[in-house]
Amino acid sequence: MKRIPEEQKSGALCAAIAEKYEKLGLYASAASWVEKHYPQNRQAELLPPFAQSVAYLDDKEQRKAIDAAEGWLQNSPQDADLLVYLGQLAYSKQLWGKARGYLEAGIAARDSVQARLALAKVFDETGEKEKAEEQRKQALSATQNTMPVLAKQP
Numbered sequence: 001m002k003r004i005p006e007e008q009k010s011g012a013l014c015a016a017i018a019e020k021y022e023k024l025g026l027y028a029s030a031a032s033w034v035e036k037h038y039p040q041n042r043q044a045e046l047l048p049p050f051a052q053s054v055a056y057l058d059d060k061e062q063r064k065a066i067d068a069a070e071g072w073l074q075n076s077p078q079d080a081d082l083l084v085y086l087g088q089l090a091y092s093k094q095l096w097g098k099a100r101g102y103l104e105a106g107i108a109a110r111d112s113v114q115a116r117l118a119l120a121k122v123f124d125e126t127g128e129k130e131k132a133e134e135q136r137k138q139a140l141s142a143t144q145n146t147m148p149v150l151a152k153q154p
Contacts, residue, residue: 015045022049080110
């Protein structure tokens with residue numbers, strides 16, 4: 001990695017490196033890479049390999065990674081992608097209230113099917129079945145609104 005020029009580390013190559021670390025099972029390296037580069041460039045593409053890698057770290061390292069991500073949020077409190085991934089990380093740690101808060105804030109910043117389905121899972125865990133079902137309906141409605149309409153055959 002030392003041979004890669006710094007300017008290339010902040011472009012499309014940055015996310016590709018994080019993804020490669022994650023796919024190779026180098027989860028600590030993936031998380032560390034994102035922790036170093038996300039604050040500088042705020043590439044949303046860095047968040048999936050980060051969240052997936054954090055799940056494989058020990059509890060202490062998970063907490064450290066989540067703390068880092070929460071720190072990023074202080075600079076961009078309306079970052080919908082970051083809010084959703086923080087919600088998913090909180091969900092994986094069974095922090096239902098925190099997960100709900102992040103996911104609802106993510107939906108308020110930019111509604112997404114991913115966030116609604118994650119929030120439905122939180123509501124399932126907290127016994128709020130009607131709210132979970134409502135989130136699934138809204139997610140389904142959003143996907144139906146974006147599907148192309150097929151022309152009828154004569």
